[in-house]
Amino acid sequence: MQNKENNEVKICTRCKREINCYDKTCYYCGEEFEVEYPDERAAYIQKNIGTYLRKFNKIDSGDKASSWNWCAFLFTVDWLVYRKMYKLAVIVLVATVVIDLVAQLVFFSVISNELAASLLSNFVTIAYCVFIGIMGDRWYKTRIDKLVEESAGIPDEEKQQHYKKGGTNIIAVIVMVLLAGTINLLLP
Numbered sequence: 001m002q003n004k005e006n007n008e009v010k011i012c013t014r015c016k017r018e019i020n021c022y023d024k025t026c027y028y029c030g031e032e033f034e035v036e037y038p039d040e041r042a043a044y045i046q047k048n049i050g051t052y053l054r055k056f057n058k059i060d061s062g063d064k065a066s067s068w069n070w071c072a073f074l075f076t077v078d079w080l081v082y083r084k085m086y087k088l089a090v091i092v093l094v095a096t097v098v099i100d101l102v103a104q105l106v107f108f109s110v111i112s113n114e115l116a117a118s119l120l121s122n123f124v125t126i127a128y129c130v131f132i133g134i135m136g137d138r139w140y141k142t143r144i145d146k147l148v149e150e151s152a153g154i155p156d157e158e159k160q161q162h163y164k165k166g167g168t169n170i171i172a173v174i175v176m177v178l179l180a181g182t183i184n185l186l187l188p
């Protein structure tokens, strides 16, 4: 069933309040539910399934303006790696370095005031993070949709294996953060 805002909802069996149909636990009273996810995307999302299905459905319904991803905004490349979008992570990382270098070069050679230049350069960085916050859900949806498309040609007994291409990778994030820290330490 749907509420006024076209969100898929259900009524909690214990407290009778309206909650999201993908929620495994009632937000109000803590009642737990068995949730059957309606589409195969859930098998690839694995973590925060309800949140992402809700975001994806919004994008599908054309309500694109409202999609904003705080994790993508705050953690940018780390978030991309966490959600296993490795190719995109490399592209974004390279772009970050290039944009940062160009911004520094341009601002510091054009503007004689060092404070103003560094403020501008910080502004560019923030704008860049905002861009990733806006694009995050869309990039992730593209990836998940592609995995679901691939899975159509895979026999049922091999699907569990294929689902592992989705999910999250916290180990890779930790390794990356440690590497970045080491590089920072070694730089003069």
Ligand SMILES: [Zn+2]
Pocket (backbone or CB within 6 Å): 012, 013, 014, 015, 016, 017, 026, 027, 028, 029, 030, 031
């Ligand atoms: Zn409840």
